[in-house]
Amino acid sequence: MLSTTEVRTHVLSIIEDVALDDDVSQLQDSIALRDQLDLDSMDFLDIVMELKKRHQIDVPKEDYGQLESMDSCVEYLTPKFS
Amino acid sequence: MEKDFDVVIIGAGMSGLAAGIRLAMFDQKVCILESHSIPGGLNSYYQRGKRKFDVGLHAMTNWTPKGTKGKPLSKIMKQLRIPYDEFQLVPQKQSSIRFPNHKLTFTNNIQDLLDEVQCHFPNEIDGLINLITYIEGYNDTDLTSIYSSAKDVVSTFIKDKILLNMIFCPLMIYGSAWEHDMDFSQFAIMFKSIFLEGFSRPTGGVRTIIDLLSKKLKQQGLLVQYKSQVQQLHKVDNKISAITLKNGDRIRCRKILSSAGYRETLNLFEEKLKEDKKVIIGKMSFTESILILDKKPCEYGIEDTIIFTNDSHEYNYRNPNTLFDTTSSVLCFPNNFIKDEEDEGIFRATMMADYDCWNKLEKDQYKQEKLNVLESSKALFLKHSGSEIKDLLFSDVFTPTTVKKYTKHENGCVYGSPTKTRDGTTSVEGLYLMGTDQGFLGIIGAMLSGISMANYHCLRN
Numbered sequence: 001m002l003s004t005t006e007v008r009t010h011v012l013s014i015i016e017d018v019a020l021d022d023d024v025s026q027l028q029d030s031i032a033l034r035d036q037l038d039l040d041s042m043d044f045l046d047i048v049m050e051l052k053k054r055h056q057i058d059v060p061k062e063d064y065g066q067l068e069s070m071d072s073c074v075e076y077l078t079p080k081f082s
Numbered sequence: 083m084e085k086d087f088d089v090v091i092i093g094a095g096m097s098g099l100a101a102g103i104r105l106a107m108f109d110q111k112v113c114i115l116e117s118h119s120i121p122g123g124l125n126s127y128y129q130r131g132k133r134k135f136d137v138g139l140h141a142m143t144n145w146t147p148k149g150t151k152g153k154p155l156s157k158i159m160k161q162l163r164i165p166y167d168e169f170q171l172v173p174q175k176q177s178s179i180r181f182p183n184h185k186l187t188f189t190n191n192i193q194d195l196l197d198e199v200q201c202h203f204p205n206e207i208d209g210l211i212n213l214i215t216y217i218e219g220y221n222d223t224d225l226t227s228i229y230s231s232a233k234d235v236v237s238t239f240i241k242d243k244i245l246l247n248m249i250f251c252p253l254m255i256y257g258s259a260w261e262h263d264m265d266f267s268q269f270a271i272m273f274k275s276i277f278l279e280g281f282s283r284p285t286g287g288v289r290t291i292i293d294l295l296s297k298k299l300k301q302q303g304l305l306v307q308y309k310s311q312v313q314q315l316h317k318v319d320n321k322i323s324a325i326t327l328k329n330g331d332r333i334r335c336r337k338i339l340s341s342a343g344y345r346e347t348l349n350l351f352e353e354k355l356k357e358d359k360k361v362i363i364g365k366m367s368f369t370e371s372i373l374i375l376d377k378k379p380c381e382y383g384i385e386d387t388i389i390f391t392n393d394s395h396e397y398n399y400r401n402p403n404t405l406f407d408t409t410s411s412v413l414c415f416p417n418n419f420i421k422d423e424e425d426e427g428i429f430r431a432t433m434m435a436d437y438d439c440w441n442k443l444e445k446d447q448y449k450q451e452k453l454n455v456l457e458s459s460k461a462l463f464l465k466h467s468g469s470e471i472k473d474l475l476f477s478d479v480f481t482p483t484t485v486k487k488y489t490k491h492e493n494g495c496v497y498g499s500p501t502k503t504r505d506g507t508t509s510v511e512g513l514y515l516m517g518t519d520q521g522f523l524g525i526i527g528a529m530l531s532g533i534s535m536a537n538y539h540c541l542r543n
């Protein structure tokens with residue numbers, strides 16, 4: 001299993017590509033991504049699709065809420081990175 | 083070429099290119115088929131001698147500064163993963179709407195329009211502010227909305243008929259498939275894209291946009307198949323199964339995203355479909371003149387980026403049933419964005435026109451009438467700048483038949499059919515429309531349409 005730091009790095013690299021023109025270096029892990037970056041529901045779907053494409057991780061619709069902040073992403077995704 | 087795809091995209095216009103990028107990004111087996119030999123569709127480009135021309139581009143709508151959140155421009159850039167700066171957008175200076183005895187100047191800052199209305203129509207300022215509030219809260223991208231008359235809705239806010247017509251003028255000529263009126267959700271989209279957001283021009287013209295899209299496609303390993311006209315669509319049990327190209331090649335596919343137009347796409351089935359009758363063919367087409375001037379427009383005293391002209395208090399947006407109609411027009415000055423990187427002075431003029439009238443002409447008459455369009459364009463220049471064009475270095479004129487020839491849109495129709503399918507679906511399973519006839523048009527609208535139809539019908543499980 002990957003460490004939470006490694007998972008954070010993978011997630012950040014996806015967010016960086018999806019949020020494109022936003023600076024993600026100052027991201028606060030406990031605050032909702034939506035409140036810090038220009039991300040709408042179409043972009044969250046992109047994050048989900050990138051998780052699938054890059055890491056073969058499926059995020060079912062009912063779990064989308066788990067991707068709210070970096071902290072919750074890491075907590076939810078760490079067990080799935082195997 | 084492989085003969086089996088998840089999705090076939092018909093058309094390499096703005097919507098087809100954008101949809102292709104999305105699908106290739108997420109590993110769909112996709113191919114883009116384009117009958118013409120270059121991309122761009124209604125907004126393509128060409129070259130005459132050493133001069134490069136844009137077929138259509140006046141301006142891109144929906145301009146917002148870098149970093150603006152939640153607007154169409156940033157949505158497109160994120161979805162296509164093309165950074166803002168690469169579009170090299172240069173905002174407009176100012177544009178104006180000119181009716182007899184009335185002129186309204188607007189910029190990319192809505193306050194300037196409000197100040198103008200305050201000054202010239204003081205009784206209407208509250209109505210306009212309320213209309214803006216209503217539009218800002220209106221969900222214009224709702225894919226299920228049905229037609230409602232924009233004139234009915236807007237006249238509950240704006241009482242002065244002249245102001246009402248002046249507001250409708252740029253919005254209709256830049257995006258209405260309907261004559262005389264338009265769908266309110268289309269009105270709201272256009273109002274936001276022109277008045278609340280604004281105009282810009284990519285440095286280098288439409289090539290900059292098309293090159294960016296083509297480069298992105300290539301990065302995803304996808305190439306457009308040019309000179310590949312789709313001749314027929316096939317279905318089995320009312321489900322898309324394959325297409326046949328004009329050269330006889332048959333390609334199997336499960337889904338089709340078509341930017342060819344609603345009626346044009348349905349016509350590709352061998353048998354008539356039940357929805358055929360309900361799909362009206364659009365009537366709005368235009369002539370477009372491009373003039374290369376001996377001087378920059380500002381040296382002729384023109385400061386506006388775009389001028390919308392109309393000769394009476396009533397704005398008559400309709401097929402004129404004549405070759406062309408000089409009583410209203412759009413005059414565009416590509417040098418008059420805040421930064422001018424063009425070597426020569428350029429002037430473009432758009433007038434409403436009728437396809438049938440042009441289509442009937444013999445070759446010599448056709449040539450002569452194109453000259454008449456050119457003369458009328460010069461006359462409009464004189465009327466609105468106060469000075470005559472001294473020396474014309476080059477000129478070209480497109481007509482509704484040119485549009486038909488290069489894009490295959492019936493009637494040379496630019497804004498498609500008044501029958502839109504907002505969610506992109508048709509009566510055939512696996513066949514979806516995007517671009518103009520899905521209801522999002524213009525360069526930005528078409529890209530947004532391609533992206534959302536690809537997401538909605540092909541990427542979401």
Ligand SMILES: Cc1cc2nc3c(=O)[nH]c(=O)nc-3n(C[C@H](O)[C@H](O)[C@H](O)COP(=O)(O)OP(=O)(O)OC[C@H]3O[C@@H](n4cnc5c(N)ncnc54)[C@H](O)[C@@H]3O)c2cc1C
Nearest residue numbers: 093095096097117123124138140141312517518524525528
């Ligand atoms: C003169 C003019 C000026 C304009 N000015 C502006 C402007 O300043 N700003 C702006 O935002 N918008 C402008 N527009 C509108 C804008 O260009 C269009 O709304 C937009 O480009 C539509 O894109 P689309 O992808 O929906 O369709 P299209 O561009 O029509 O693309 C459809 C493509 O499908 C191809 N095709 C059709 N049938 C087949 C077939 N059977 N097989 C294979 N390929 C097929 C066509 O060749 C075409 O390339 C202008 C349009 C015109 C004509």
